[in-house]
Amino acid sequence: MPIxxxxxxxRTMVGHDLLWLPGCTAVVLRERGDGCSGPEVLLVRRSDNGEWTPVGGxxxxxxxxxxxxxxEVLEETCVVAEVERLVWVSAEAEVRYPNGDRAQYLDHTFRCRWVSGEPRPGEDEATEVxxxxxxxxxxxxxxxxxxxARALEGPAGVRLGR
Known part of the structure; x- marks a missing residue:
C-alpha cells in the first residue's frame, strides 16, 4: 500500500511514533442482478495482506x-459510488506495520450505493475486486x-464507538 x-x-519528523489519522470505510451496496433477493457488497482483496475487506483508506x-x-472506491475498484449516509464512527485499535510505523485510525464508515462501473483492481492496493x-x-x-451489518440496517442513527 502506498503511503x-x-x-x-x-514520518520524517516523528519516525515510527504513533500517528492519529482519519480514515474511511465505504460499504458499497447494489441490488443483485441474478434474481436473488438482497443486496451485494463490493469487496477488495488487499495487496498488502491478502485479506478481503470493504473499501477503505x-x-x-x-x-x-x-x-x-x-x-477510495473509484481508485481501488474503478466503480463510481455515492454516499447514502454515515453509519459508524469509531477509534480503531493501534496498528503496527512491518516497517515499525505505528498508527491509529478514527474510522468513518459510510453506506454507499453503486452508481456505475464494473469492478476491477484500480491502483496497486487490491489484487482482486x-x-x-x-x-x-x-x-x-x-x-x-x-x-x-451496520450498513445494512435501517436508517438508524450513527453508531459511536466499538
Missing amino acids: PPYVAHL IVDPGEDPHVAAVR GWFGMDDLPPMQQRFLDRI
Missing part, C-alpha cells in the same frame, strides 16, 4: 471523509463484517 505523501512527510488533509470514501452476496461473503475480520 500518502503527507504521511510520509510526517486515509482521509487527505482538508478532505471531507465522505468525499474520501467515494474517491468483486461483488458478494450476504450469504457468500469470503472470510474477513469481524470488524469488517460488523461494518457491513
Whole structure:
C-alpha cells in the first residue's frame, strides 16, 4: 500500500511514533442482478495482506471523509459510488506495520450505493475486486463484517464507538 505523501512527510519528523489519522470505510451496496433477493457488497482483496475487506483508506488533509470514501472506491475498484449516509464512527485499535510505523485510525464508515462501473483492481492496493452476496461473503475480520451489518440496517442513527 502506498503511503500518502503527507504521511510520509510526517514520518520524517516523528519516525515510527504513533500517528492519529482519519480514515474511511465505504460499504458499497447494489441490488443483485441474478434474481436473488438482497443486496451485494463490493469487496477488495488487499495487496498488502491478502485479506478481503470493504473499501477503505486515509482521509487527505482538508478532505471531507465522505468525499474520501467515494474517491477510495473509484481508485481501488474503478466503480463510481455515492454516499447514502454515515453509519459508524469509531477509534480503531493501534496498528503496527512491518516497517515499525505505528498508527491509529478514527474510522468513518459510510453506506454507499453503486452508481456505475464494473469492478476491477484500480491502483496497486487490491489484487482482486468483486461483488458478494450476504450469504457468500469470503472470510474477513469481524470488524469488517460488523461494518457491513451496520450498513445494512435501517436508517438508524450513527453508531459511536466499538
